Amino acid sequence: MSETPPGLLASVADLHEMELARAGGADIVDLKQPAFGALGAWSQDALTAAVMLWNAWGVQLGEHTRPALSATAGDQPMVPALIRAAAERVAEAGVPIVKVGLFASKHTNECIEALAPLAGRARVIGVLFADEAPDFGILAALGRAGFAGVMIDTADKKAGPLTAHLDPLTLGQFVAEARRHGLITGLAGSLRLEDIPALIGVGADYLGFRGALCEGGRTGTLDPMRLGQVYARLREPTDSSRA
Structure with a gap:
């Protein structure tokens, strides 16, 4: 397994937090409204403004040094037409990475098939x-x-962090199976600073954070000091890299 640490995905609720996440070293700035659910969506006007800011970063910093930009499509019912329309709305705003929640449902495969045309034009991430x-x-x-x-x-943010539901061995199997199908991987879900060392060993491409970055929890405001702590912990040398 590569010793490269996972990238940092920072979920942000407004343009000011976007700037803080960029300055704090986020690899992916993720547009999400935590007050509206697990994958609460930004409004269309806000998405357009975010894309304008992200494009300005490209001019200022260069295309390859600015963070990537993703956005959630909201907590949608697992109805193919609705989930596709929500994801298309995000892509139409110019967001290059669209995150779509795949909640437990007998219609999951139909929803995946409905998103295939969009996946040919944008980078779609299933959650x-x-x-x-x-x-x-x-x-x-x-x-x-x-x-x-x-x-x-995690869907229920009151039910504990990701690590309370799936152990590192199971998560490692998830990462390996996803890679077998050509998929990049991310782990998120009320992650805490103390979760990071065990999750680094799982080998996912990204770890995603919101609550750990904020003063007052996930619906609070992003705190640059907390972001700095997460950034530093992600880049601490592991036992294997010290050898």
């Missing part, structure tokens, strides 16, 4: 939920539909 007994069997379907990647998050 599974650790507290809903996720079926890793759908990773093959995500790969076939052209998804760029897959994350595991």
